[in-house]
Structures are given as structure tokens and as C-alpha cells.
Amino acid sequence: MPRPRTQLLSRDIILDAALELIGKHHDFTILGIGKHLGVNPSSLYHHLSGGKDEIVNSLRERFYRNIDLAALRDPRVPWQSRIESWVRSYRAAVAQYPAAIPILIGRIVDDRPTLAIYEAIAALLAEARVPLGSQVGVIAMLDSVVFGSAIDAGSPVPLWDPTADTQPRLHAAIAASDDSARVAAGLTFGIQAAIMLVQSLAEEPTAER
Amino acid sequence: MPRPRTQLLSRDIILDAALELIGKHHDFTILGIGKHLGVNPSSLYHHLSGGKDEIVNSLRERFYRNIDLAALRDPRVPWQSRIESWVRSYRAAVAQYPAAIPILIGRIVDDRPTLAIYEAIAALLAEARVPLGSQVGVIAMLDSVVFGSAIDAGSPVPLWDPTADTQPRLHAAIAASDDSARVAAGLTFGIQAAIMLVQSLAEEPTAER
DNA sequence: ACCTGAACACCGTTCAAGT
DNA sequence: ACCTGAACACCGTTCAAGT
16 A cells, blocks of 8 residues: 555655665665665655665765864864874765765866865865975875775775685784774874875974974 | 587686776676677676676786786895885786776685785785784775775876866965876875885884994 | 556576587 | 576666555
């Protein structure tokens, strides 16, 4: 019997379900959402006429909306912590849907929210006294940390097949650490490395008093 | 009529077709390969028993086969230059097919050539006195530089829309540098940053004489 | 307006059957 | 050994029909 008295679906309900499935299986399907919500898959099209692509796009909008650039502009906070905040918030936004990364980076950046993100980091680098001619290169490096780490977040755990046991050094390293923390550690090191790089590029030594 | 006199399929023929489809549509399907080769899709399973996963793995093997790891193991070369060689050769291999990156990354690594790459870098890090418990994290950071930069190589030029002129800091940075050299500069800075990071993690200062 | 159910064109994979 | 063709369990999407 169609049309129950109380509404079963909405844009937000669908997006929430998609996010839940992504969290569980690193991916989602239209049929999966339908099943999860106890609804016929075709019903989704009454709320998202653009189909699966629209779901992906709406999710991305949701992610970028939460980036708080104001905090990154606060001149009272040292630029080191602001670089860290910039990388972490940008990466967190991107990593929520690793499958969308090729779509994100394959296109020219022309939307305001994204340009605002890069304007913020350019201002930050200027403040850290990175020479103007090196700023674009540093931004590309930061980009690679952000997207590389976000992509890494979509990798399987374990990343390396543990049954292939002819790699003594690699296995020693894996045994000594936590593979589930691999991605987080990689991001932290990437940020550390980026900060050291910026420091080394600074035209004048930062003031110490 | 089955079984033509001359063989229609082989491992290499299938892999070539997959690469061609990836180049064209950023992805490939079993059915697509079958159609492209004028063959029934089920026939592929006589040559690649592992199905689609085996195709992905074989592609990865092909990319990495040409990496010369011997040079990276030469103990006479300082580890700094060997890290640089490792990143550059690995990235060069990956960047041959940027479109394949998301496909390659989503799967567990269990082929010998790829594992050999990571074994080499693990040995290098041990030699540079990076604590065992930090090595996996550093490897993840290097991974992000490699894949982030490779992905960046597939980005449009210019990356940022020049007509959106409300971003003064970003535009100043772009004007002061060469956008066409953006990716190369990003990789160089990434390597510099990685070397500084490894240096800072070393358990004992490296010998200076 | 909101949801169903049938339908369509895909997808990966298995397997008995033909040569 | 190599390929076909039918079959199965999926996938995204469309659309007429019911309330």
C-alpha cells in the first residue's frame, strides 16, 4: 500500500543513510539505501532527481560547509597551529568521501568555498614569510598531503597482505606499530613535515623573544 | 562457434584492453573488455582466474616492474638522496596512469613488486634510525606525497580559475610563480619536507665527521 | 505529493557444453 | 585448452499506477 500517513523519506534522511553506509562499508548504493530505510529504491528519485551523482554532490557540500575558516585567520594563533588546523579540517572534509576525490581534483577550481580555502592558506604562508615565488609550490605540497592522506583513508586494513612473509623490514615495522593507526600517523607526520618545510623557507627567522 | 583456430585472448591482451578503457573512461569493466575485444566476457576467466581483482593487481605489477630498487639499496649513497630517488621513481611509475590511481589504491597489496617497494623504504628508514614504531607512519606520509603528487599531475592548468579575482593573496602567489611548474615544485618541496621529517625522527644524530 | 512495483540496461561471476 | 551461452545475484534509473 503506497503513501503512508507519515512521510518516510527526505533529502536529509537519504543523505544520513548514505553517510551511515559509507561509514560501514566505505561505499553506498541506491539499493542499499532503500533497503536500509525500508523503502523501494525508486522512491529516492522523488527527493533527489539527480540520482546518485546528486547524492555525492550534496554530501560534498555538507562536508565543506563545516570548514571553519575564521579560526584559521585569527592572527593571535601562531601560524604553525593554523597550518595544522587548515590541513586537518580540509582533509577531514575531503576524506569523508574518498571516492569523490578524482571528481574533486579533476576539475578546475571555480567555486567560492574552495577558492576561499586556498586564499586562506596563501594568506597564512605570506604571514609565515614564505617567499611569494615559493607559495604555490608549498600549496601543491600541502595539497598532496591532504589528498594523499584522504585517499589513504579509503585503503583497506591491513594495507599490506600479512601472509606475504618475505619482507622482513616491512613486517618488523608493521609489528611495531598499529596498522589501524597508520593513516592518522601519516597525516600527523605530513603536517609536521610541512611545518618544518615552511619554517625552512621563511625569509627571515620568526621572532623569538 | 567456439574455439577459433587462432587464440583471441591472453593475459597481456586483456591488460592492454583494460588500460585503454581506463584511459578513455577513467575506469574499466569486465563486460567492457569483452565487448572491446569482441569476445564473451566469461572467456576472460580462463586467463585471469582471479577476476577483476587480478586485473587490477596485474596492472599494478606492470607499472612497478620498471622501478630499479637496486640503486635504492646502495649503502654508499646517503639515505637522503635514496629517499629522494625512492619517491621520484615511485611517483614516476604511478603518474604514468593517474586515472588508474583510485583503482589501484582501493585494493590490498599482495603482489611481489609492490611489496618489494615498501620493503626497500622500510630498510631505508631503519638505516636512517627512524624508530620502528614510527616507520609505518612515515611510510604513509611518503605514500601521500607520492600519490598526492601523482594525482596533482592529472589536474588542469591553471588549477585555479583566474577570472575569480576576489582572492588577492592567492592571485599574488600565482602571479609570482609558474603555474606550469606547480606540480614539480610541490613534489620537490614534498621530498624536502620528508627528509627533514626523517631527520627529526632519527633516534641518534647521524654521524658527522 | 509520495511511494510502489514492474521493467530496462547494466555489472561481476559461475558453470555446463561445445570444439 | 579455449570460448560460448545461459544463468544468477547484483547495480542505477525510469515510469505508469495507486493513494
